[in-house]
Amino acid sequence: MITRQFGSEVRWMLRRPRTIIGLFGLVLVPIIISFGIWTAGDDESGGGGPGLAAIIQGNGLVVPIFTLFLSLNLLLPLVASIWAADGLAGEAQHGTLRGLLVAPVSRVRLLFVKLFGLTAMSLFAVTLMAVVGIIAGTAFLGSDGMMTLSGTTLGTGEGLLRIALFIVLVTFQMVSIGAVALAVSATTEHPLVVQAATMTTIIVFQVLSQFPSLDWLHPFLITTGFPGLIDVMRDPIPLGQIWDSTLLAGCYLLIGTGLAAMRLITKDN
Amino acid sequence: MTTSTSAPVTAPSKTAVAARTKGLRKEYGSTVAVDRVDLELPEGAVLGMLGPNGSGKTTTIRMLLGLVRPTQGEIELLGRPLPEGAEQALPHVGALVEGPGFHPFLSGRENLVRCAAFEPLLPRKEIKQAVEDAIERVGLAQAAHRRYRGYSLGMKQRLGLAAALLVPRKLVVLDEPTNGLDPAGTREIRKIIADLHAAGSTVLVSSHLLSEVEATCTHVAVLHRGTVVAQGELTELLQAGGSALQVITPDVEKALSALRQAKISARPLGDGLRVELAGTSAPQVIETLVQGGARVFEATRWKTGLEELFARLTEAEEAERGMSAVDTLDGGRR
Numbered sequence: 001m002i003t004r005q006f007g008s009e010v011r012w013m014l015r016r017p018r019t020i021i022g023l024f025g026l027v028l029v030p031i032i033i034s035f036g037i038w039t040a041g042d043d044e045s046g047g048g049g050p051g052l053a054a055i056i057q058g059n060g061l062v063v064p065i066f067t068l069f070l071s072l073n074l075l076l077p078l079v080a081s082i083w084a085a086d087g088l089a090g091e092a093q094h095g096t097l098r099g100l101l102v103a104p105v106s107r108v109r110l111l112f113v114k115l116f117g118l119t120a121m122s123l124f125a126v127t128l129m130a131v132v133g134i135i136a137g138t139a140f141l142g143s144d145g146m147m148t149l150s151g152t153t154l155g156t157g158e159g160l161l162r163i164a165l166f167i168v169l170v171t172f173q174m175v176s177i178g179a180v181a182l183a184v185s186a187t188t189e190h191p192l193v194v195q196a197a198t199m200t201t202i203i204v205f206q207v208l209s210q211f212p213s214l215d216w217l218h219p220f221l222i223t224t225g226f227p228g229l230i231d232v233m234r235d236p237i238p239l240g241q242i243w244d245s246t247l248l249a250g251c252y253l254l255i256g257t258g259l260a261a262m263r264l265i266t267k268d269n
Numbered sequence: 270m271t272t273s274t275s276a277p278v279t280a281p282s283k284t285a286v287a288a289r290t291k292g293l294r295k296e297y298g299s300t301v302a303v304d305r306v307d308l309e310l311p312e313g314a315v316l317g318m319l320g321p322n323g324s325g326k327t328t329t330i331r332m333l334l335g336l337v338r339p340t341q342g343e344i345e346l347l348g349r350p351l352p353e354g355a356e357q358a359l360p361h362v363g364a365l366v367e368g369p370g371f372h373p374f375l376s377g378r379e380n381l382v383r384c385a386a387f388e389p390l391l392p393r394k395e396i397k398q399a400v401e402d403a404i405e406r407v408g409l410a411q412a413a414h415r416r417y418r419g420y421s422l423g424m425k426q427r428l429g430l431a432a433a434l435l436v437p438r439k440l441v442v443l444d445e446p447t448n449g450l451d452p453a454g455t456r457e458i459r460k461i462i463a464d465l466h467a468a469g470s471t472v473l474v475s476s477h478l479l480s481e482v483e484a485t486c487t488h489v490a491v492l493h494r495g496t497v498v499a500q501g502e503l504t505e506l507l508q509a510g511g512s513a514l515q516v517i518t519p520d521v522e523k524a525l526s527a528l529r530q531a532k533i534s535a536r537p538l539g540d541g542l543r544v545e546l547a548g549t550s551a552p553q554v555i556e557t558l559v560q561g562g563a564r565v566f567e568a569t570r571w572k573t574g575l576e577e578l579f580a581r582l583t584e585a586e587e588a589e590r591g592m593s594a595v596d597t598l599d600g601g602r603r
Contacts, residue, residue: 008386095370
């Protein structure tokens with residue numbers, strides 16, 4: 001029964017015109033990045049700083065990681081918030097939430113169905129971006145292994161494993177943000193409120209993390225965990241920051257799910 | 270005619286009860302939407318829930334379906350207490366509440382398939398057939414492939430009905446099912462309700478279309494200002510509540526004061542009075558009038574329809590100024 005509900009949920013999300021358009025937009029990101037680096041590389045005089053973009057030249061396998069790393073700051077949270085918004089607030093707005101509850105789907109199960117849909121679609125979107133990134137990166141920049149931030153070069157197989165690890169880490173961050181957005185989504189029937197609240201929070205977090213005087217706050221902001229994820233590009237991988245970021249996201253996931261469940265269980269529909 | 274707070278007019282039903290509420294109350298902030306609702310829905314009945322806009326019909330229905338938690342009171346649905354027993358009871362309940370709710374970007378058929386995926390009683394293999402049957406039953410076969418976005422109000426309503434009928438139900442709850450339907454559609458809904466009734470399902474229909482209720486229902490519950498003011502079998506209610514006496518008399522003032530003393534409800538009407546026969550009888554009324562010095566030229570038994578019963582129940586307070594002091598309908602409670 002629950003697999004059937006999971007299936008229905010994902011099919012429903014995939015049937016939405018905005019999901020299709022959104023995925024199409026996401027796929028454009030790695031293509032544009034690859035193209036941009038390719039054209040920029042032509043007239044580059046060399047000697048750029050040892051940043052991520054500099055390493056990418058002639059190193060196509062880094063494109064998916066660079067793409068996801070950039071998108072995690074704004075684009076992926078936006079997508080997660082849209083899915084979370086449609087999941088509960090959108091269903092309430094269309095009156096379809098009532099239908100589900102009368103079917104009946106217990107409220108806790110409904111939340112898990114929504115969380116599953118969010119996770120499946122996030123994983124799908126992130127993987128899609130990565131795959132397109134690999135293809136576009138290889139096509140535009142060529143690929144012989146993956147050069148790490150530590151200066152070593154990994155074989156293609158090892159490089160793909162790193163990409164897979166990064167996909168999982170980024171998806172987890174995205175789902176955690178989505179879980180908090182679901183908690184907001186359970187309180188309203190206006191999807192836009194959910195998106196606005198989520199995006200405002202993400203942006204405010206990023207601004208707050210710029211102030212050194214607020215450094216006591218930084219360990220609690222999910223956005224401060226994002227940069228540490230790039231450690232998958234080091235050799236060997238230092239697990240410290242990756243672990244901290246994931247743990248922080250895990251807290252957001254638990255708190256978001258908990259709040260959403262509390263709200264959903266007592267909600268009048 | 271009595272009120273729900275004293276002895277309900279309910280014909281003492283020996284049959285089982287499909288749904289029952291006791292002392293139901295719901296507050297939204299400081300407003301009380303529903304208060305002291307004691308509703309009884311006998312198994313196999315078609316109960317018409319009547320009431321003006323804002324009388325608490327939909328709130329009561331939403332509480333019956335476990336969508337809304339009552340502030341106070343108990344609900345029993347198909348023998349299970351709510352909200353604890355919701356998961357056992359609700360699969361047997363089909364509902365169309367507060368208008369149809371579907372996704373605009375999906376076709377009617379796809380919407381139903383999504384509903385069906387969440388129906389616990391529907392095995393995966395039977396989903397397709399159940400959806401087609403439901404579409405056929407509500408007459409949407411022509412439009413099932415079209416997007417819900419483009420549906421007319423009547424088509425939306427039909428799709429909502431189809432969702433409620435996906436699985437054979439013990440109880441079907443229809444909130445304003447004929448909203449936006451053309452006369453042909455209304456007739457079809459009536460037929461569907463009749464079919465459900467014939468098949469032994471219990472049906473709860475809320476409506477403000479009285480002719481609708483009169484035509485399809487076996488039982489009636491009247492809500493007014495968030496509480497049940499009358500309920501019972503339609504025929505009995507009409508007999509009990511609908512009988513009045515029209516008296517032609519030139520001495521209206523005398524007659525009214527005499528009746529007031531005898532605590533009989535009456536109001537001036539045309540050439541005379543309209544006297545309610547609740548709690549009294551025709552000979553008694555005439556005796557009272559004659560003793561009070563009013564000349565009675567003519568007295569006719571007045572048989573009312575549902576419309577008048579409804580008007581009297583729900584407009585009692587407004588009409589009170591024109592009536593003699595005691596309105597036996599509401600009097601018991603004040």
